[in-house]
Amino acid sequence: MRYLNSTKAGLIFLALGLTACTDTADESDVNALRDDLNNLTDQVNNEETFELQLLHLADMDGSNVDALANVGNIAAIVNGLRNQHPEKTLFVSSGDNYIPGSRYTASSDDSFSTVTGVATPGDGRADIAFLNAMGLEASAVGNHDLDSGTSAFAGLIAADGNWSGAQFPYLSANLDFSADTSVSGLEVSDGQEASAMPNSLAAYAVVTVDGEQIGLVGASTPTLENITSTGDINVLPANDSITDLAAEIQVSVNELTDSGVDKIILLAHMQQLAVEKQLASLLSEVDIIVGGGSNTLLADYNDRLLPGDTAADSYPLIYNSASNEPVVLVNVDGDYKYLGRLMVEFDAAGRIILSSINPLVSGVYSAEDETVSAVNGSANSTVDNIVTAVNDVLVAQESNILGNTSVYLNGQRSSVRSEETNLGNLTADANLWYAQEYDASVDISLKNGGGIRADIGSFAFPPGSTDVEDIEYFPPESFPAAGKETGDISQFDIQSALAFNNGLTLVDVSAAELKAIVEHGVSDIGGGRFPQVGGLSFSYDPGAAVGSRVTDLSVGGTAVVSSGVVQAAGPFRMVTLNFLAGGGDGYPIPATNREDLVLDASLSTSVDMSANDPGQASFAETGSEQDALAEYLKQFHPDDSAPFSNSDTIADDSATDSRISTL
Structure with a gap:
């Protein structure tokens, strides 16, 4: 329920009083009452609307x-925009603030x-330190925030020694x-001021901006257990129903509104913007939804975009909530490429005034020098120093050359999740060969395309073109400072492409089980479960029924x-990732004759691969x-x-693919 502003109620009372006494009171009393009315009218006019500058990041x-x-320029842009409205600014993230990989591990170096x-x-810690230095006020829990497990997640949130x-x-x-x-020890009571909740986990918080309370509610995709390492965290609802998810979120929203907070922002990490669009009309009393996880770029007509980028839709998207009030949805692309900025006013009842959203002000701000200058941004020295320290570590990783390619290795998200790619083939073949070093009977290799996080190489538009059909692809570029020549594949490249660094696991599968496993992989084309394979080939009809x-x-x-x-009957000895063997991405992989090649004393299935490891590379864990x-x-x-x-x-050109054919 939205409440009547108490000052407005006082204004009504005074106006009635003035009307009633005009004919009977003496002139001095009338003038005094009129002065009170005028003063209160000015106060109401000032309180009628509340203006908020919402800055947001994701992914x-x-x-x-x-x-x-990009992060240095984004930090400078945050400074510039915050300085324009220092009392009206709120800065949030919708999650996935980091991902395991080279950048993630760099801050473990002693130099830090x-x-x-x-x-x-x-x-x-470098990734969290970026956000601390920029003054982030709250974040949703994203799936990649949990990729290294709940213990690592807790270690990033909690203070430790000189780590804040x-x-x-x-x-x-x-x-x-x-x-x-x-x-569990990091949980605190919901509804506190976010500034009083560092190092914590909660369902929702409050931020006071220019004297007004803003409610912040977080939400994570209900598919979390299938796509990351949730440990014993219970993900609600137990199904994938968006209606049931909305009901879970609504509980927190209602607790905020019952306490008198009438401006609510949902930080939603749903992986698909379509889900956040559904939530917009299912939830009551939510005013703004900040999307996350889908890397979807929303932008308005006059926003400056990075070369090659196009907006998926306008900024913001506007919906009608279940409480019949306007709700706006915003989202930005990831990797610090853009900062989202929503300048919006609320009326006295806490409703968004849609006409206050000016596309010349609201929208996305690209991480470019020109944008920094346009907003009079200033450098954030802490961020810049951390970037330098990370880069120093990464230069050392680039200098560790492990192989060479004469071609671009395709690890693009849209490709590895929908078709056979040469990088998918390469890493699947590597897993198969490596497993055979331990067990010569291993027949096949299967991994999920979603585990490939980056390409190895580069691409660019030729001069004068912006047509995607004209894009040219190249092997890895040289890095003279690290002694890296064109085509060289470095430790950095491998850690970036295989950021999760899953362990390898061997299992036996029957022919029927193998078919079911591959069926599961092609049941969600474009999703992270799509298979990349070695030692086998298959064809499938994407238009046929799942299964x-x-x-x-x-x-x-x-x-x-x-x-x-x-x-056939089988069995076939298969090497896969321990993530998938444990049910990740919902894969129905049996535990028959399971052996895990990463040595782990806590696992009864773990084996010592060290005697069979070729020993030519030492930077990554044996068996990974x-x-x-x-x-x-x-x-x-x-x-x-x-x-x-290769x-x-x-x-998508199945005619040239030898392992996965799309009918």
Whole structure:
């Protein structure tokens, strides 16, 4: 319920009183009452609207190079815009503030003990320190925030020695943290001022901006358990119903409105903007939704975009809430490429005034020098110093050359999640070869495309063109400062592409189980579960019913499935990722004869791979996918005398794909 402003109620009372006494009171009393009325009218006019500058980020979880190149300018833009409206600014993130990989591990280097903002080395701390230095006030819990497990997540949030931890609360109304001992101790009471909630987890918080309370509610995708490492965190609802999810979120919203907070912002990390669009009309009393996880660029007609970028839709998107009030949805692309800015006014009842949103002011601000100048931005020295320290570590990683390619290795998100790619083939083959070093009977390799996080190489428009059909693709660029020549594949490249660095796991699968596994992989084309394979080939019909899409499948040239019918019995020895073997992405992988190649004393299935590891690369854990790819490259494609040369068509062209055929 929206409440009548008390000052407005007083104005009405005085106006009635003035009308009643005009004919009976003496002139001095009337004048005094009129003065009171005029003063209160001025106060109401000032209170009629409340203006907010909302700054927001999302999805800083992709390319190390892009993020590090962009974050300094974004920090400067935040400074510039905050200085324009110092009393009216709120700065938030909708999650995925980091991702495991080179940038994530760089801050574990001993050199970070002297870096302001980090001070105590540790994985991921540079990424959190960026946000601390920029004055972030709250964040939703994203899926990648949990990729290294709940213990690592807790270690980033909590203070430790000279490490200050996250100086803002992580929020999610549909995550129950109480059963997970790693994070349960970080839970605090909901509804406190966010500034009083550093190093904490909660469902919702309050931020006071220019004397007005703003409610911040977090929400995480209900698919979280399938796509990251949630430990014993309970994800609600237990199904994927968006209506049920809205009901979970509404509980927190209602608690805020019942306490008198009438301006509510939802930080929603839903992975798909379509879900946030649904939530907009299902929720009551929510005014603004900040989307996350989908890397969707919303922009208005006059926003300056980075070269090659196009907006998926306008900024903001406008909907009608379940309480029949306007609700706006905003989102930005990731890797610190853009800062979102929504300048908006609320009326006295806490409703958004849509006419107050000026496209010349609101929209996305690109991480470019020109934008910094346009907003009179100023450098954030802490951010810039952390960037320098991370880059120093990454230069050392770039100098560790592990292989060579004469072609661009396609790890683009849209490709690896929908078709066969040369990088998918390369890393699947590396896993197969590496597993055979331990067990020669391993037949096949399967991994999820969503585990490939970056390409290896570069691409660009030719001069004068902006047509995507004209894009040219290149092998990795030289990096003279690190002694890296064109085509060289470095430790940095491998850590970026295989950022999660899952362990390798061996299992036995029957022919029927193999078909079910591949069927699951092609049941969500464009999703992270789409398979990249080695040692087998298959064809599938994306238009057929889920569970009946695989038409033919062969292992080592022997037909296992023909015309959709299983022809063989198996079993087949398969190498996959421990993430998938544990049910990640919902894969139905059996535990038959399971062996995990990363040595872990806590796992009864763990084996010691060290005696079988070729030992030519040492930067990654033995038995991990980064180690497998590095060892494979060292063995077969060590330099430009024997480069990897299987090119990729980039576009979906099944005629040139030898392992995955789309009918």
